[in-house]
Amino acid sequence: xxxxxxxxxxxxxxxxxxxxxxxxxxxxxxxxxxxxxxxxxxxxxxxxxxxxxxxxxxxxxxxxxxxxxxxxxxxxxxxxxxxxxxxxxxxxxxxxxxxxxxxxxxxxxxxxxxxxxxxxxxxxxxxxxxxxxxxxxxxxxxxxxxxxxxxxxxxxxxxxxxxxxxxxxxxxxxxxxxxxxxxxxxxxxxxxxxxxxxxxxxxxxxxxxxxxxxxxxxxxxxxxxxxxxxxxxxxxxxxxxxxxxxxxxxxxxxxxxxxxxxxxxxxxxxxxxxxxxxxxxxxxxxxxxxxxxxxxxxxxxxxxxxxxxxxxxxxxxxxxxxxxxxxxxxxxxxxxxxxxxxxxxxxxxxxxxxxxxxxxxxxxxxxxxxxxxxxxxxxxxxxxxxxxxxxxxxxxxxxx
Numbered sequence: 001x002x003x004x005x006x007x008x009x010x011x012x013x014x015x016x017x018x019x020x021x022x023x024x025x026x027x028x029x030x031x032x033x034x035x036x037x038x039x040x041x042x043x044x045x046x047x048x049x050x051x052x053x054x055x056x057x058x059x060x061x062x063x064x065x066x067x068x069x070x071x072x073x074x075x076x077x078x079x080x081x082x083x084x085x086x087x088x089x090x091x092x093x094x095x096x097x098x099x100x101x102x103x104x105x106x107x108x109x110x111x112x113x114x115x116x117x118x119x120x121x122x123x124x125x126x127x128x129x130x131x132x133x134x135x136x137x138x139x140x141x142x143x144x145x146x147x148x149x150x151x152x153x154x155x156x157x158x159x160x161x162x163x164x165x166x167x168x169x170x171x172x173x174x175x176x177x178x179x180x181x182x183x184x185x186x187x188x189x190x191x192x193x194x195x196x197x198x199x200x201x202x203x204x205x206x207x208x209x210x211x212x213x214x215x216x217x218x219x220x221x222x223x224x225x226x227x228x229x230x231x232x233x234x235x236x237x238x239x240x241x242x243x244x245x246x247x248x249x250x251x252x253x254x255x256x257x258x259x260x261x262x263x264x265x266x267x268x269x270x271x272x273x274x275x276x277x278x279x280x281x282x283x284x285x286x287x288x289x290x291x292x293x294x295x296x297x298x299x300x301x302x303x304x305x306x307x308x309x310x311x312x313x314x315x316x317x318x319x320x321x322x323x324x325x326x327x328x329x330x331x332x333x334x335x336x337x338x339x340x341x342x343x344x345x346x347x348x349x350x351x352x353x354x355x356x357x358x359x360x361x362x363x364x365x366x367x368x369x370x371x372x373x374x375x376x377x378x379x380x381x382x383x384x385x386x387x388x389x390x391x392x393x394x395x396x397x398x399x400x
Contacts, residue, residue, distance in 0.1 A: 028307075
């Protein structure tokens, strides 16, 4: 792999602003989980302790990456890819063996019907969460090398770039889809699309992609509202029930509509300032993960949810600023991919909790409980810290 990230360490340029934002998100996560104790079906204390451990490990991982530099990751990224592919194959084998013999492979039991996690006594490990980061790094290097070698932008050169990325992404996407985990597949797809949009491909591809997406959505919703029985022949009924619950949550309050309905009740009942720490007003399914934003609304009301949205926006803009001020194109592509998944997860989670988007089971990054998600993001943050250390700052510019 072409080595594109080479520079000397500059400890004097340590980005304390970025670190402060991450610490702020960490504290919000701890307070939110603590406040949701009465809303959980699991042991809240154990979950909070695990979240503290995962965040501690995340900062340690970020520090290690900052010490060794981004070149170390680039040199070993393909090895990491194949290790994760092996993990995904093992999980898929466990699924098939479970279907045949009724017993999974060791450490690979199903969780909510999906074979996505390795189960250990101290916690779980989800390879797909790390695969999304690995594919961003590999794709960034592929895009930079492709752009360096092409003479001009043509449809043929763009198709060649698509093929190079798919050679790495397709096997991973297929294995993750078969777990099944369509949420992570969608996140990976969006990150790759964002990176390609920033890569300098012809704008017509964006128009074609947007047009196809709009066409598919129009056809889907036409069939959903007017030819539902025909649609069930192509999409499983349990998946369509999520769309039904999105539009008509009151029609199935004890089933698929319960999550959205209770989420809206929690947000509405919180009012301006909420009920305070550890309220016991409205139960919320998955209060520590998918619906932690609803739990925040119940505890801290409109003020609390607004603070969460603002700090998420500050994180996004800060990372965007770092991307703007780095001159290394591979770094720009890496950050664009990270921003793509970060912003998508934020919009999707906040949208589903407020009823603006269908429920997909995607968590709120860095605030919801989740070890693999936190560690995978902190790998990115370690790289971004290194990028920030040598990126131009606003004060570096002079004006005539």
